[in-house]
Amino acid sequence: MSPAEAGSTVPTSPAPPAPSAPLTLRERRRAAAVQEILSAAEEHIGREGPHSLSLRAVARSLGMTVQALYHYFPSRDDLVTALITKAYDDLADAVQVAVDAVADPGLSRMVAAAEGYRRWAVANPERFQLIYGAPLRHYAAPTDGPTTQAVRRMSAIFERELFGGLTTQQLAAADIPPLSPALREELERLPPDGLGSLPPPAVAIILSAWGHMHGLVSLEVFGHTSFVDTHQAEIFRIAMHTMLADIHRRIPPADGAARARRPRP
Amino acid sequence: MSPAEAGSTVPTSPAPPAPSAPLTLRERRRAAAVQEILSAAEEHIGREGPHSLSLRAVARSLGMTVQALYHYFPSRDDLVTALITKAYDDLADAVQVAVDAVADPGLSRMVAAAEGYRRWAVANPERFQLIYGAPLRHYAAPTDGPTTQAVRRMSAIFERELFGGLTTQQLAAADIPPLSPALREELERLPPDGLGSLPPPAVAIILSAWGHMHGLVSLEVFGHTSFVDTHQAEIFRIAMHTMLADIHRRIPPADGAARARRPRP
DNA sequence: TGTACATCAGTGAACGCGCGTTCACTGATGTAC
DNA sequence: TGTACATCAGTGAACGCGCGTTCACTGATGTAC
Numbered sequence: 001m002s003p004a005e006a007g008s009t010v011p012t013s014p015a016p017p018a019p020s021a022p023l024t025l026r027e028r029r030r031a032a033a034v035q036e037i038l039s040a041a042e043e044h045i046g047r048e049g050p051h052s053l054s055l056r057a058v059a060r061s062l063g064m065t066v067q068a069l070y071h072y073f074p075s076r077d078d079l080v081t082a083l084i085t086k087a088y089d090d091l092a093d094a095v096q097v098a099v100d101a102v103a104d105p106g107l108s109r110m111v112a113a114a115e116g117y118r119r120w121a122v123a124n125p126e127r128f129q130l131i132y133g134a135p136l137r138h139y140a141a142p143t144d145g146p147t148t149q150a151v152r153r154m155s156a157i158f159e160r161e162l163f164g165g166l167t168t169q170q171l172a173a174a175d176i177p178p179l180s181p182a183l184r185e186e187l188e189r190l191p192p193d194g195l196g197s198l199p200p201p202a203v204a205i206i207l208s209a210w211g212h213m214h215g216l217v218s219l220e221v222f223g224h225t226s227f228v229d230t231h232q233a234e235i236f237r238i239a240m241h242t243m244l245a246d247i248h249r250r251i252p253p254a255d256g257a258a259r260a261r262r263p264r265p
Numbered sequence: 266m267s268p269a270e271a272g273s274t275v276p277t278s279p280a281p282p283a284p285s286a287p288l289t290l291r292e293r294r295r296a297a298a299v300q301e302i303l304s305a306a307e308e309h310i311g312r313e314g315p316h317s318l319s320l321r322a323v324a325r326s327l328g329m330t331v332q333a334l335y336h337y338f339p340s341r342d343d344l345v346t347a348l349i350t351k352a353y354d355d356l357a358d359a360v361q362v363a364v365d366a367v368a369d370p371g372l373s374r375m376v377a378a379a380e381g382y383r384r385w386a387v388a389n390p391e392r393f394q395l396i397y398g399a400p401l402r403h404y405a406a407p408t409d410g411p412t413t414q415a416v417r418r419m420s421a422i423f424e425r426e427l428f429g430g431l432t433t434q435q436l437a438a439a440d441i442p443p444l445s446p447a448l449r450e451e452l453e454r455l456p457p458d459g460l461g462s463l464p465p466p467a468v469a470i471i472l473s474a475w476g477h478m479h480g481l482v483s484l485e486v487f488g489h490t491s492f493v494d495t496h497q498a499e500i501f502r503i504a505m506h507t508m509l510a511d512i513h514r515r516i517p518p519a520d521g522a523a524r525a526r527r528p529r530p
Numbered sequence: 531t532g533t534a535c536a537t538c539a540g541t542g543a544a545c546g547c548g549c550g551t552t553c554a555c556t557g558a559t560g561t562a563c
Numbered sequence: 564t565g566t567a568c569a570t571c572a573g574t575g576a577a578c579g580c581g582c583g584t585t586c587a588c589t590g591a592t593g594t595a596c
Contacts, residue, residue: 024560025559025560026559026560026570026571029559029572030571033572048402049399049400049402050399051316051399051401052402052403054548054549054550055549055550055551056548056549056550057548057549064572064573064574065573065574065575066549066550066551067551067552067553067573067574068572068573068574070551070552071571071572071573072572075551076549076551126399129398129399130399132483132487132489133398133399133487134314134315134316134391134394134395134398134399134487135314135487136316137313137314137316137317138317151489176503176507177503177507179499179503180496182496183493183496183499183500186493186494186495186496187493190492194492204500204503204504207481207490207493207504208477208481208500208503208504208507208508210480210484211480211481211483211484211504212473212476212477212480212481213480214480214483215475215476215478215479215481215482215483216472216473216477216480217476217480218397218476218479218480218483219475219476219479222397222398222399222400224397224416225472227455227459228451228472229451230451231445231447231448231451234444234445234448235448235469235472235473238441238442238444238469238473239469239472239473239476241442242441242442242473242511242515243473246507246511250507289593290592290593291537291538291592294539295538295539298539319581319582319583320582321581321582321583322581329540329541330540330541330542331582332540332541332542332584332585332586333539333540333541335583335584336538336539336540337539340583340584341582341583341584
């Protein structure tokens, strides 16, 4: 778990008077209670799957009555939103940690990021389902919620590790089928903190890579590749290495003589 | 819908006396009722999502009482199983139809298959979620169910379109990172009607390709790529074309002078 | 062709369950003076 | 330091709802003789 996690996802109803002031005893207890509720909910999801989540079950496992939960979350939907937000955050944390853990410069940080993604998903299959599976019954996700932020955080990591060291010119000249003018235009209109700072071909490539990584993990987590059993990590690693090499082969060397940072085995 | 569909997924409790004998009036009515129930259930899933499926809701939309459904399905689980089986079948049908529709030999049948997969998923997002999303609450999937069959049918299509015309030697020599002995052994032990007839590197490649295709479709169906909005079909097509070319580039030409069937633009 | 009987589709009534949410309350914790 | 008051965490009781499943039944359809 991330050190920054406590409090970051806490939906305290009225914001504390001074944001940076030290928390009072009551506030600390409240925050602890919120964490306890989230943990119990995650545990329940881990046992019964995301679609069995209910306030009553969470309350039961905490040894309290349901009504008490309403002091912390105005409704079930708000609890679900907090859980989804936290799952996105934890996943992004896991990816970041995996990237940071690469000491050997001969190893690919991009593959490490993908493996971090997979490892979190496999370790937390039900929470992965919570964010990437079918939406929960009756749950209406808040539009433009805080989840967007975690998603962007993660896509920024992948953008950096996949394209770091390459110039815009190189990326724009990537050897992929031509994009239609309408698509180019749409991709250029993306927000800069999304993928908008990349030239359109690079956006297409990163979406494709994201799909590739995500698809392999999804199939595994949802049990569709159980026939390869214990070797899914190896298949995943090979696929990601191959993907990375194929992507970099399609990106031309930088102008001039010197090549930019190239894919590593 | 496939012509072979009527009856193929019908879970009539006692099998009709002679399998190929013409159906009696009663049997035809029964089969029609089963189809009506499945349709109503699919419609309900389409409106409310797979996780809201309930016998009572289906009965309500048919204008009958719940209890009547128990004449056709012994329990909710059996209805769900029939729906999942039918979804797999319909998806496999859609892929097959898409492949068969390719008249121009200059077009890639593999890309057409992938586009058929995507198109069905986008047209039936909730049914796609039913088979590839989180399992339904309290639903215990039958082990070794008839779904396995449809999955194999589909993987056979992809196997044919991806590797058709290539020799075992070529596939075995595919240029991908070396597989561990344990993995090779496991892949060689797969059943022949699964992917067992392929050399291990080819199995790794097809799993990777499946993940790639499936991941892009999943992300779209579950709403995670809504920011590229209306152009997902184009991004998908480009990704699949690129994937196909990259795969074929890694497979060496056949022994002797003549090259086997090569990727088509 | 007629009749007795079996099969089947469907209903009415009821079961026990878990759910989210609301209301009025109690007692403990913290704050202002 | 003491006291009056506000805030807060939690409970008891209850609401209306939808769910899967069972039971005993009725009337229609089909079959055997």
